[in-house]
Amino acid sequence: MMDEELLDQLVSGFGILVTWVAAGAMIFGGVVPYVPQYRHIRRSQNAEGFSTYVCLVLLVANILRILFRFGRYFETVLLWQSIVMICTMLAMLNLCTNVRVASELSTKRRSFIDFDWSYFWLWSRFMDYVQCVLAFTLVAAYLTYLLLDSTLFVETLGFLAVFTEAMLGTPQLYCNHQNKSTEGMSVKMVLMWTSGDTFKTIYFLLTQAPVQFWTCGLLQVLVDFAILFQVYYYSRYPQKPASHTVSHTSSAKAL
Numbered sequence: 001m002m003d004e005e006l007l008d009q010l011v012s013g014f015g016i017l018v019t020w021v022a023a024g025a026m027i028f029g030g031v032v033p034y035v036p037q038y039r040h041i042r043r044s045q046n047a048e049g050f051s052t053y054v055c056l057v058l059l060v061a062n063i064l065r066i067l068f069r070f071g072r073y074f075e076t077v078l079l080w081q082s083i084v085m086i087c088t089m090l091a092m093l094n095l096c097t098n099v100r101v102a103s104e105l106s107t108k109r110r111s112f113i114d115f116d117w118s119y120f121w122l123w124s125r126f127m128d129y130v131q132c133v134l135a136f137t138l139v140a141a142y143l144t145y146l147l148l149d150s151t152l153f154v155e156t157l158g159f160l161a162v163f164t165e166a167m168l169g170t171p172q173l174y175c176n177h178q179n180k181s182t183e184g185m186s187v188k189m190v191l192m193w194t195s196g197d198t199f200k201t202i203y204f205l206l207t208q209a210p211v212q213f214w215t216c217g218l219l220q221v222l223v224d225f226a227i228l229f230q231v232y233y234y235s236r237y238p239q240k241p242a243s244h245t246v247s248h249t250s251s252a253k254a255l
Contacts, residue, residue: 023077026203030081031088033192038092040186045103047096049184053171055089055096056121061165062086063137067144068161071154074209090133094126101125159212166216169193169223176230180239187231194224 041047062082069079101124110119112128112135123129147153172190176182201217203209 022203025199026077027080027084029196029199030085033186033189033196034088034092036188036192037186038095040184041095041099044184045099046184047099049175049179049182050092050096050186051171051175052093052096052121053175054168055093057164057168057171058085058089059133060136061161061168062089063133063140064157064161064164067140068154068158070144071148072158072210074213075207078209090130093129097123097126097129155212158210159216162212162216163219166219166223168220169227173223173227173230176227176234180234182227182231182234190224190227190231194221194228197221197224 037050041050062085065082066079068074109124110116110122110128111125112123112131121129121132123132144153144157169190172185176185197217197220201214201221204214204217
């Protein structure tokens with residue numbers, strides 16, 4: 001009898017441990033892929049290989065996800081995941097902005113309040129990005145407050161949140177295509193994206209998260225594999241790299 005009780009306690013304790021580990025992996029697992037990319041940019045003082053539109057996509061996606069929770073409850077773990085990811089993307093933006101401005105020959109300042117769409121998300125100060133994020137958050141929060149009773153709006157908000165996140169890799173995919181190279185991009189980051197997105201999608205399925213979450217998770221995994229194919233293709237068949245200046249400008253206009 002005592003043995004059975006001890007066994008039950010061990011099984012229960014192990015179950016709790018697994019739950020906590022899975023929760024920790026969900027909250028911080030999404031941040032881990034950006035550690036090698038952050039270190040690479042800081043060490044090389046070159047941010048050209050990393051698309052800052054990745055940061056834009058994740059900021060928009062996670063802000064919308066937090067607002068979605070006001071209309072439809074989902075696990076607190078996913079809420080903390082969004083908060084941690086927002087902080088991480090702001091840190092990445094801060095580093096990339098400082099590195100890019102330090103290497104630019106032009107001394108002309110570009111700011112958010114100029115409202116020059118040809119330089120959207122290519123501003124000269126980190127605070128301009130913060131202003132843009134705050135403006136988007138306030139507008140989205142106000143619309144959510146007004147339309148919170150609409151089931152259609154809430155479900156659409158949830159879809160936009162996860163669909164935007166599913167498009168996470170597309171700016172990097174486009175950046176690689178423009179540069180005809182994956183040089184400057186951390187392959188470790190993409191491998192961690194792939195493993196993390198696979199784990200996340202399985203987690204959504206097992207926890208019966210809203211259907212928007214796991215369907216867009218599958219799409220995200222497909223984009224990750226497309227980037228990995230670029231790594232293979234450009235290493236096997238090297239292309240003449242396009243000018244960073246040209247590719248970055250084209251990227252800004254296209255996106």
